[in-house]
Amino acid sequence: xxxxxxxxxxxxxxxxxxxxxxxxxxxxxxxxxxxxxxxxxxxxxxxxxxxxxxxxxxxxxxxxxxxxxxxxxxxxxxxxxxxxx
Amino acid sequence: xxxxxxxxxxxxxxxxxxxxxxxxxxxxxxxxxxxxxxxxxxxxxxxxxxxxxxxxxxxxxxxxxxxxxxxxxxxxxxxxxxxxxxxxxxxxxxxxxxxxxxxxxxxxxxxxxxxxxxxxxxxxxxxxxxxxxxxxxxxxxxxxxxxxxxxxxxxxxxxxxxxxxxxxxxxxxxxxxxxxxxxxxxxxxxxxxxxxxxxxxxxxxxxxxxxxxxxxxxxxxxxxxxxxxxxxxxxxxxxxxxxxxxxxxxxxxxxxxxxxxxxxxxxxxxxxxxxxxxxxxxxxxxxxxxxxxxxxxxxxxxxxxxxxxxxxxxxxxxxxxxxxxxxxxxxxxxxxxxxxxxxxxxxxxxxxxxxxxxxxxxxxxxxxxxxxxxxxxxxxxxxxxxxxxxxxxxxxxxxxxxxxxxxxxxxxxxxxxxxxxxxxxxxxxxxxxxxxxxxxxxxxxxxxxxxxxxxxxxxxxxxxxxxxxxxxxxxxxxxxxxxxxxxxxxxxxxxxxxxxxxxxxxxxxxxxxxxxxxxxxxxxxxxxxxxxxxxxx
Numbered sequence: 001x002x003x004x005x006x007x008x009x010x011x012x013x014x015x016x017x018x019x020x021x022x023x024x025x026x027x028x029x030x031x032x033x034x035x036x037x038x039x040x041x042x043x044x045x046x047x048x049x050x051x052x053x054x055x056x057x058x059x060x061x062x063x064x065x066x067x068x069x070x071x072x073x074x075x076x077x078x079x080x081x082x083x084x085x
Numbered sequence: 086x087x088x089x090x091x092x093x094x095x096x097x098x099x100x101x102x103x104x105x106x107x108x109x110x111x112x113x114x115x116x117x118x119x120x121x122x123x124x125x126x127x128x129x130x131x132x133x134x135x136x137x138x139x140x141x142x143x144x145x146x147x148x149x150x151x152x153x154x155x156x157x158x159x160x161x162x163x164x165x166x167x168x169x170x171x172x173x174x175x176x177x178x179x180x181x182x183x184x185x186x187x188x189x190x191x192x193x194x195x196x197x198x199x200x201x202x203x204x205x206x207x208x209x210x211x212x213x214x215x216x217x218x219x220x221x222x223x224x225x226x227x228x229x230x231x232x233x234x235x236x237x238x239x240x241x242x243x244x245x246x247x248x249x250x251x252x253x254x255x256x257x258x259x260x261x262x263x264x265x266x267x268x269x270x271x272x273x274x275x276x277x278x279x280x281x282x283x284x285x286x287x288x289x290x291x292x293x294x295x296x297x298x299x300x301x302x303x304x305x306x307x308x309x310x311x312x313x314x315x316x317x318x319x320x321x322x323x324x325x326x327x328x329x330x331x332x333x334x335x336x337x338x339x340x341x342x343x344x345x346x347x348x349x350x351x352x353x354x355x356x357x358x359x360x361x362x363x364x365x366x367x368x369x370x371x372x373x374x375x376x377x378x379x380x381x382x383x384x385x386x387x388x389x390x391x392x393x394x395x396x397x398x399x400x401x402x403x404x405x406x407x408x409x410x411x412x413x414x415x416x417x418x419x420x421x422x423x424x425x426x427x428x429x430x431x432x433x434x435x436x437x438x439x440x441x442x443x444x445x446x447x448x449x450x451x452x453x454x455x456x457x458x459x460x461x462x463x464x465x466x467x468x469x470x471x472x473x474x475x476x477x478x479x480x481x482x483x484x485x486x487x488x489x490x491x492x493x494x495x496x497x498x499x500x501x502x503x504x505x506x507x508x509x510x511x512x513x514x515x516x517x518x519x520x521x522x523x524x525x526x527x528x529x530x531x532x533x534x535x536x537x538x539x540x541x542x543x544x545x546x547x548x549x550x551x552x553x554x555x556x557x558x559x560x561x562x563x564x565x566x567x568x569x570x571x572x573x574x575x576x577x578x579x580x581x582x583x584x585x586x587x588x589x590x591x592x593x594x595x596x597x598x599x600x601x602x603x604x605x606x607x608x609x610x611x612x613x614x615x616x617x618x619x620x621x622x
Binding site: 003011012015016018019029030031032034035036037038040041042044045046049052053054055072080081 | 089093094097100101104241243244245247248250251252297298301302305306308309310312313316317318319320321325326328329413414415418419422
């Protein structure tokens with residue numbers, strides 16, 4: 001259950017973190033989409049490891065959920081969704 | 086590192102490995118053979134068909150006939166300029182496909198036409214395609230869904246695999262040098278197998294890192310793109326992906342016709358535009374349409390990301406050239422992902438290395454699963470779970486190894502029988518049946534006896550394939566690509582024989598773990614693993 005949730009919640013977080021990076025990098029996000037894809041897969045692997053590692057089950061999962069919320073909030077301040085670079 | 090932290094890393098590494106190990110075994114074993122996909126295509130062609138190809142029409146006549154007889158082929162087709170040229174196209178369901186299958190990709194070879202010039206479908210082995218599908222989607226059918234289920238599943242498995250590599254790296258990094266020289270048994274065969282698992286993992290770590298990242302990127306592409314579009318970029322992402330990965334925009338037909346020039350002229354125009362490219366295939370969109378285009382695709386040797394395209398208009402004008410040093414960052418990043426995964430960037434030497442690493446990878450996963458089951462039983466006492474997983478591992482792994490060998494035997498033997506028309510179906514069916522039967526058998530049999538028997542049968546199966554080809558086709562078995570594939574199959578047979586020898590040595594020198602003889606009792610002692618003991622001390 002813990003591994004499943006870690007696996008599930010790590011994907012949106014890694015995607016949103018990569019989105020924040022795309023917003024921060026001064027280059028059109030369209031021009032390095034493949035690198036973003038590779039970055040998402042690496043981040044996803046890393047997050048699954050970090051969340052599944054601690055001895056206690058719920059604190060890392062709750063932290064993951066909170067991080068997802070924060071990343072989503074931060075993404076709303078960018079013009080990426082439906083917009084340009 | 087503190088002992089409890091190290092132990093958590095070990096536990097996570099073992100759990101992730103166990104969760105992904107069986108699927109990865111199938112992918113690596115089939116992937117090792119799939120490195121020689123092109124050569125396997127030649128191997129699967131029976132001698133009689135190759136002889137007929139000498140009297141076949143040429144590639145241009147094939148192209149003309151297919152585009153005349155099948156209007157769907159004019160929308161989009163792939164031309165493969167090989168010894169026996171082939172044309173592939175998508176036959177849509179509303180195009181009056183007649184007796185040919187509608188709603189699927191069709192392939193016509195130059196040898197597939199009768200004297201009247203009418204297309205006559207001939208049964209052909211599809212072994213290379215089956216091995217390829219077994220590699221990247223475990224041969225799981227998608228059932229008409231918009232997403233490739235098997236491929237996405239393998240993408241998710243690759244994420245777990247990558248996480249297992251991270252944790253394995255943390256566990257083994259501090260004693261990397263020691264483990265490099267640790268392959269000795271000193272009377273302790275269990276330790277020998279554990280050392281072998283560690284050694285293979287350490288030696289092939291860069292290869293596994295490449296496989297996990299590129300496998301995850303390709304397998305989970307659709308899923309990641311959907312989440313990326315939903316959360317970050319919005320619906321515009323789909324159009325951007327199409328734009329950034331297409332060699333030229335889709336055809337916007339104005340209904341104006343254009344005369345197509347012979348294929349040889351397109352190839353020569355592409356050679357003028359990019360002289361160092363060797364051609365692999367040609368894609369034509371809008372055949373005979375003034376807005377159509379011809380993509381001559383191939384490789385530029387000397388680069389890891391070697392893929393190249395020359396896009397021409399119907400009158401041979403150069404529309405676009407995509408090659409190393411002349412392409413966007415997206416193409417520059419994507420090309421190495423493909424070539425690093427498939428090992429097609431460094432000739433036979435790199436292909437041979439990928440083949441060896443693939444087989445070693447398969448051994449790594451099966452040994453990892455066996456060690457996990459034994460360790461779990463040692464630490465937590467007897468459990469049905471450990472016994473079941475050990476038996477499932479053995480049944481599935483031997484099932485796939487022997488099932489694939491049976492597919493090879495069917496591919497070579499069936500075309501010479503009255504059931505030749507069923508060859509493509511039989512290749513898949515026999516593998517599936519063997520896997521199911523051996524899994525069921527392994528769940529009932531003693532693992533020790535089952536493994537002993539399977540390790541005797543499996544090498545003989547791989548030895549039988551080249552022998553069958555020699556018997557049926559004589560000297561044809563010794564021609565370039567056939568010789569290579571037969572040599573690889575003999576290498577697989579020898580590798581399995583070496584595993585058999587080591588397995589028997591383990592049985593002879595060390596008392597078998599109770600799990601292997603189905604006698605896990607409460608009295609069975611619990612003990613820490615080597616790594617854990619070292620960490621504690």
